[in-house]
Structures are given as structure tokens and as C-alpha cells.
Amino acid sequence: MRRRKRQGWHRYVNLVTIGATLTVLFVLLPLYWMISSSLKGPSDIGSASALPQHVSGINYSSAFVHSGFGHYIVNSVIVAVCTTALVLALGTMAGYALGRLPMRAKLPTMVVLLMISVFPAIAVIAPLFLLMKTIGWLNSYQALIVPYTAFNLPFAVWILRNYMLGIPREMEETARIDGAGPFTTLWRIIIPQARPGLFTAGIFTFTACWTEFLMALSFNSDNSYRTIPVGIALFGSQFTIPYGTIFAASTAAAVPIAILVLVFRRSVVSGLTAGAVKG
Amino acid sequence: MATTVTAVPPRGGPAGASEVVGRPDEHRRRMARLGWMFTTPALLFIGIVTLFPIGFSVLLSFEHVNVTGNGFQLQGLTTANYSLVLGASIWQYALVFTLYYTVVTVIVELIIGTLIALVLERMVAGRGWMMAMLLVPWSLVTVISAKLWAYIYDPTFGIADSILHALGLGNPVILGGNTSAIIAMMVADIWKTVPFVTIIVLAGLVMLPQDIYEAAEVDGASGWTTFWRITFPLLRPTIALAVLFRVLQAFGLFDLPFVLTQGGPGHQTTSLAVLGYDVMFNNLNFGPGAAIATTTAVIVVLGCLLFLKVFRSQAAEEGM
Numbered sequence: 001m002r003r004r005k006r007q008g009w010h011r012y013v014n015l016v017t018i019g020a021t022l023t024v025l026f027v028l029l030p031l032y033w034m035i036s037s038s039l040k041g042p043s044d045i046g047s048a049s050a051l052p053q054h055v056s057g058i059n060y061s062s063a064f065v066h067s068g069f070g071h072y073i074v075n076s077v078i079v080a081v082c083t084t085a086l087v088l089a090l091g092t093m094a095g096y097a098l099g100r101l102p103m104r105a106k107l108p109t110m111v112v113l114l115m116i117s118v119f120p121a122i123a124v125i126a127p128l129f130l131l132m133k134t135i136g137w138l139n140s141y142q143a144l145i146v147p148y149t150a151f152n153l154p155f156a157v158w159i160l161r162n163y164m165l166g167i168p169r170e171m172e173e174t175a176r177i178d179g180a181g182p183f184t185t186l187w188r189i190i191i192p193q194a195r196p197g198l199f200t201a202g203i204f205t206f207t208a209c210w211t212e213f214l215m216a217l218s219f220n221s222d223n224s225y226r227t228i229p230v231g232i233a234l235f236g237s238q239f240t241i242p243y244g245t246i247f248a249a250s251t252a253a254a255v256p257i258a259i260l261v262l263v264f265r266r267s268v269v270s271g272l273t274a275g276a277v278k279g
Numbered sequence: 280m281a282t283t284v285t286a287v288p289p290r291g292g293p294a295g296a297s298e299v300v301g302r303p304d305e306h307r308r309r310m311a312r313l314g315w316m317f318t319t320p321a322l323l324f325i326g327i328v329t330l331f332p333i334g335f336s337v338l339l340s341f342e343h344v345n346v347t348g349n350g351f352q353l354q355g356l357t358t359a360n361y362s363l364v365l366g367a368s369i370w371q372y373a374l375v376f377t378l379y380y381t382v383v384t385v386i387v388e389l390i391i392g393t394l395i396a397l398v399l400e401r402m403v404a405g406r407g408w409m410m411a412m413l414l415v416p417w418s419l420v421t422v423i424s425a426k427l428w429a430y431i432y433d434p435t436f437g438i439a440d441s442i443l444h445a446l447g448l449g450n451p452v453i454l455g456g457n458t459s460a461i462i463a464m465m466v467a468d469i470w471k472t473v474p475f476v477t478i479i480v481l482a483g484l485v486m487l488p489q490d491i492y493e494a495a496e497v498d499g500a501s502g503w504t505t506f507w508r509i510t511f512p513l514l515r516p517t518i519a520l521a522v523l524f525r526v527l528q529a530f531g532l533f534d535l536p537f538v539l540t541q542g543g544p545g546h547q548t549t550s551l552a553v554l555g556y557d558v559m560f561n562n563l564n565f566g567p568g569a570a571i572a573t574t575t576a577v578i579v580v581l582g583c584l585l586f587l588k589v590f591r592s593q594a595a596e597e598g599m
Contacts, residue, residue: 030424120576150324213422254423
């Protein structure tokens with residue numbers, strides 16, 4: 001039944017093609033609507049026409065020249081890149097140790113990490129806000145980089161540990177007999193082998209930083225430190241919502257991350273299904 | 280095996296390879312030390328930014344907190360925060376709403392996500408493209424998708440309004456009605472997260488052994504029977520995982536109501552996280568805010584433990 005050959009018009013019109021077409025429409029229509037609206041001029045934006053009547057770049061110039069969305073994108077890039085670098089550096093060392101070195105209490109450590117990654121962000125907002133207020137960190141890059149690193153590390157450690165477990169032990173032994181120190185072994189032997197895990201942990205961390213809203217809103221609400229989600233959420237006033245400008249900025253923010261995710265789609269899918277594979 | 284070739288030199292044995300490598304137990308100890316050296320930075324980071332605040336949050340929830348110009352003061356232990364929060368009808372409503380919203384969206388997402396995964400699994404060509412396409416909503420900033428749906432639902436120039444009007448359903452203010460606002464928010468949520476469920480379920484489907492299906496076909500089982508008797512039981516661990524992830528995410532619901540409905544109309548779409556944020560940052564009541572945060576965290580952890588227990592015992596029953 002699963003691999004039945006279909007004949008005649010059933011080859012083209014069947015549950016699979018109908019289902020697939022509906023899925024494509026379901027996913028892409030709202031995205032299409034966002035992009036096409038970002039190209040509509042002020043006279044078009046209120047119309048429900050599928051195509052912009054007059055394709056115009058006015059929303060893009062309004063977003064980037066007049067409203068400073070470029071600055072929010074720069075903030076997001078700084079926060080996401082710094083966090084990803086920190087997470088990968090700390091996560092690789094911890095993942096290597098927990099995956100391959102003879103330590104006690106490895107399992108309890110991993111379970112505690114898992115429990116932490118489950119905690120809702122709202123639970124730590126109040127104390128972190130008060131702490132940052134006290135040490136003067138509110139509205140700064142580190143106000144986001146530090147908590148983002150901590151919240152993304154558990155998943156990165158898990159993923160990297162799983163990849164480290166699969167590396168053959170002989171390679172390490174050979175390196176040791178050749179007189180390589182632990183850092184050299186990690187850098188030369190382990191990291192190249194664990195590269196897919198690094199990609200997965202990296203892309204997940206980057207995406208999480210790019211999309212995070214609650215902490216960014218709570219800690220960095222000042223205009224000069226807003227990231228993309230905060231910038232877009234707080235743009236406009238209570239009475240007028242400049243959708244054209246918002247969608248121009250949204251499209252510009254969505255395209256780079258979508259490209260990144262598509263380029264690294266194997267890593268993303270393997271990260272999404274890591275738990276499923278391990279059972 | 281009668282004889283095993285041992286690579287480990289005898290303890291205190293003659294000098295040889297062991298001198299280069301070091302005595303095995305000492306080497307082991309050194310490696311364990313190295314292990315903690317490598318793990319400590321990550322654990323410290325996580326501990327300082329998560330475990331310590333979680334503890335501090337519990338403390339705050341039992342304190343009178345007074346936020347001042349450049350810091351805060353704690354003014355004595357109290358249980359007033361909890362009695363205030365637990366007795367407030369708005370908190371009770373937010374709890375019920377968050378639970379209800381989580382259950383409904385996760386069930387609907389699971390059904391749609393599994394259906395799409397079953398379709399994709401049968402696709403002969405283009406599955407890779409479909410997977411790639413599904414990753415786009417996953418990577419989209421939730422705030423952006425919330426703005427997109429706010430525009431779609433807009434009463435003056437939203438496309439949903441035009442469609443309802445064309446269908447002869449009048450011009451309802453979608454985000455202004457009590458029930459319609461909740462449904463509208465669920466639709467936006469489902470659109471963004473169905474792809475996530477689909478990808479996880481599809482990965483599970485692809486790994487199922489094919490010979491069982493051939494056997495079922497030989498036995499003349501219908502597609503429906505095959506799904507409920509074979510596919511679904513085998514997929515259960517995968518589905519359980521997708522449910523766990525989604526429930527955790529849905530329970531922390533914040534971005535979507537904050538942007539789409541601001542918790543309204545009235546308090547109809549005020550989730551626990553929106554309420555907590557509102558109490559802390561709009562009213563600067565950090566004591567009650569911490570009490571809301573702590574109760575939410577306790578519910579999440581208890582829910583997780585319960586889920587793991589049920590899932591483990593079910594898996595054990597089936598000898599998995």
C-alpha cells in the first residue's frame with residue numbers, strides 16, 4: 001500500500017499531492033503576504049490585493065533610513081554572535097569532559113542541565129532584572145549575552161556530548177602517546193570530528209538569540225540597545241501601526257536567518273530530532 | 280575468551296610504555312581533574328545565571344520588595360505575595376487560560392503535524408524541499424509572526440476580515456471578541472509551530488522498520504488499521520518528545536499575546552507569563568511578580584516529572 005504504483009490521473013491528483021499542496025499554501029501564504037505587503041506603497045497597504053499595485057521601496061527606506069531598524073539588526077548580530085561563540089567554547093569543553101573523560105557524577109550533572117533547560121524564562125526575570133539594575137547592566141550588550149549563554153549552554157552541552165561519545169577512542173590514545181596535551185587533543189582530534197555537533201549547537205543558539213523576546217524586552221528596552229524583536233514589537237504608537245515599515249524590517253530580519261537555517265538544514269533537523277533518535 | 284591481550288601495564292611494573300603514558304590510575308585521576316577543569320566554566324556560568332536567580336526568585340516571592348531608583352530593598356519576610364496572587368481572580372483566570380491554551384494548541388498541532396508528516400513520508404520527490412520550507416516558520420521571530428497575524432486580523436485592512444465579509448459573515452472585529460481573539464491567537468500559534476511537530480514526527484516515521492509494513496500489507500490490513508496498530512504505537516516515543524517540547528514552550532506563552540492582543544480583550548488572553556511581566560514591569564510589584572514566576576516554575580517542573588513518570592511506566596509496560 002505504501003509504495004503502490006499509481007496510474008492515469010491518480011498519478012497527479014491523489015491524497016499525497018493534495019496534502020502537499022495544502023501544506024505549501026498553509027506555510028507560504030502568510031509569508032508571501034508579509035513580503036508582498038512590505039513592497040506595497042502607502043496607497044496599497046490597506047488593500048487586500050494579492051500583488052502590490054505599485055512596487056515600492058518606500059517601506060524599506062522608511063525602516064532603515066528614518067526609523068533606525070538597521071541599528072536593531074546590528075544589536076541582534078552582536079548579541080547573537082558573541083553568545084554563540086561563548087556557548088560553543090564553553091559547551092565544547094564541557095561536552096568533551098562529560099562525554100569522554102572519567103569523571104564522577106556525570107549523570108547527575110547532565111540531569112541538572114536538562115532540568116535547567118526546562119525552566120521557564122519568566123521564573124528568572126525578576127531576580128536577574130534586580131541584579132542587573134544593581135550592578136548597572138540594564139541596557140547593555142552583556143545584559144543579554146550573559147543570560148542567553150547560560151540558557152543555551154545546557155542544550156549545546158547535551159548535543160556536543162552526544163557527538164563526542166561517538167568518536168573512536170583510539171584516536172585520542174594515539175594522540176596521547178604522541179605526546180599531545182589535552183588542549184591539543186581537543187583542538188586537533190576532537191573538534192574536527194565533532195563538527196556536525198558544533199554546527200547544530202551553533203545554529204540553535206544563534207536562532208534562539210535572534211528570536212528571544214521576554215529578556216530582551218525586560219533588560220534592554222532602551223532604544224539604542226533594542227534587538228530586532230523588541231524594536232519591531234515597540235515600533236509605532238497605540239493608534240497607528242505602520243505595517244508597511246514593520247514588514248520591510250521584518251522581511252530584512254527574517255531573510256538572513258532563513259538562509260542560515262536553510263544552508264545548515266541538516267544540522268537543524270538533526271538538532272530537532274536529537275532527542276527522538278536517542279529515545 | 281581464555282586469553283586477553285591487555286594493553287594496561289601491570290601496576291608498578293617495569294618501565295616501558297607506561298612511563299610515556301603514565302600509570303593508569305594516576306592518569307585516570309589526572310583526566311578526571313581535567314574533566315572538572317573543562318566543565319567548571321560552563322557550570323559556573325549556568326549556575327550563576329540560572330540556579331542562583333531561581334533561588335533568589337523564591338526568596339523574593341516571600342519578601343516585601345521595594346524597587347528604588349538605582350536598586351531595590353527587601354523589607355521583611357511575608358507570605359502576603361502568595362495570598363495576594365493565589366486569591367486574585369486574574370491569576371486564577373491566567374492559570375486556567377494557559378493550561379487550556381496549551382492543551383488545545385498542542386493537540387491540534389499534533390494532529391495536523393502528524394497528518395503532514397504522513398503525507399511528506401509518502402512523497403516520492405521534493406521531500407527535501409518541503410523540509411526546507413517547513414524550517415522557515417520555525418526560524419521566524421515570534422514577534423514578527425505576531426505582527427503579521429495582527430495585520431491579517433486587522434479590522435480595517437486585514438485579509439481575514441475581507442474573507443469573512445466575502446463569505447457573508449459580516450465584519451467581526453476578530454481580536455475584539457472574547458472567543459474569536461483566543462481562536463485567532465491559536466491559529467497564529469499553530470501556523471508557526473506545526474512545522475516543528477511535522478519535522479520531529481517525520482524523522483520518527485522515516486526510521487520505522489519497513490518490513491513490518493510489508494507484513495501488514497500481506498495480511499491485508501487497511502491503511503487505517505496499519506496506522507493505529509503499527510505506526511502510532513511505534514511513533515509514541517517520538518510523539519511524546521514533541522509533546523513535551525511543545526507543552527513547555529506553550530506554557531511559557533508570552534510573545535504572541537504581548538504583541539497580538541496585549542492580553543486582551545479585557546484579560547481574555549492574559550497568560551501566566553504576560554501577567555507576571557505586567558505585574559513586575561508595569562506595576563513594579565516584584566514580590567507578587569516573583570510569586571507568579573515561582574508558582575509557574577513549580578507547575579512546569581511538577582508537570583515534567585509527572586510526564587516522565589507516566590511515559591517511563593508506559594514504556595516499561597510495553598517492554599521498551
